[in-house]
Amino acid sequence: MDRPLQIVFRDIQHSDALEKLIQDRAQRLENAYSRIIGCRVVVGTSHRDPNSVVVPLALCVEVEIPGKPLVVAKAEGKRKGEASALVNKVFDLAERRLEQVSEFVKNTSRRLENAPETGVVARLFPEQDHGFVEVRGGPDLYFTRACVTRGDFNALKVGMLVEVSRAPDGPMGPQASAVLALVDA
Template sequence: MNTDRVPLVELTFRNMDPSPAVEERVRTQIDKLGQFHDHIMACRVAIESSHRHHHKGNLYHVRIDLTIPDHELVVSREPSGHHAHEDVYVAIRDAFDAMRRQLQDAVRKQRGKVKHHETPPHGRIREIAPAADYGVIETPDGREIRFSGKSVVDYDFARLEVGDSVWFTEVESEDGPAASTVHVEGKHHIVG
């Protein structure tokens, strides 16, 4: 990030007590966004717990508003009912991953490097574990790409089957290659 311009950072906690550890995680994630754009002007983050008085079963909603020159980018990660977002740190990570993708797209567009008609990577579902909220795609060249239920677009994650043909958007995660979006071929708009 350009050290001459420190972005305005606002962090709001709703239905939960402020946490220095959570605030530190958010600031670390904002710093990571600075690797992709050196003119971040402001970043507003709201973290909301679904229940104020319960310690188990809370789902976290994270909203990020990021301001860069000529753009306002917004990510609003609603708790999807998947238990992964019972962990505030997972909810924060997922929201910032989505913001990073938006920011990278905005930078590409600003530079005029939008790729058109590029064939997305394809593969088949090799493993699916709805209870654990993950699956594995095997590509034709034998690579394994992990994904989670929230990555599946326009299809019910629980209805995926081993062998289903998919195309996906690949990103690098802490655990290696992952799919940020997964589209099931030939099965559209089936959300249970």
């Protein structure tokens, strides 16, 4: 965490044991998502029935991460003596939410890696049904006649601007999975 953990006891007596448990569970949050900016935990009393003798415990965990609103998990305990179970329940929920965010970020970055990029047709071999596209910052990408989308392989010319999607490296090295003609050179 970039900022120190904040623990606030509101309308309830401070407990060293509860604070220690919260600190331990807050450190484990970084296993679910490593880029946590800060974490704030509020321990307090919940609304209760006026006829009840037991003061219900409420716990709220707020986790700040880059580019997203706060990840919030909260719950209430109705019985005396279930503070540790309540802490575990709320932090388990916060961990699951952070894991979901982490998975979303991972999937988004995968999609960006496979995003189309522009290039220029560098070499063509029409009699062998393949060619190469030059892209910025990398080796030329091999492509075949079947990779040309919304257009004709025979209409391609050296120097033509194209949009390419990368495919995993094949027997010819780096290759394109799709080639789309954009503009004549």
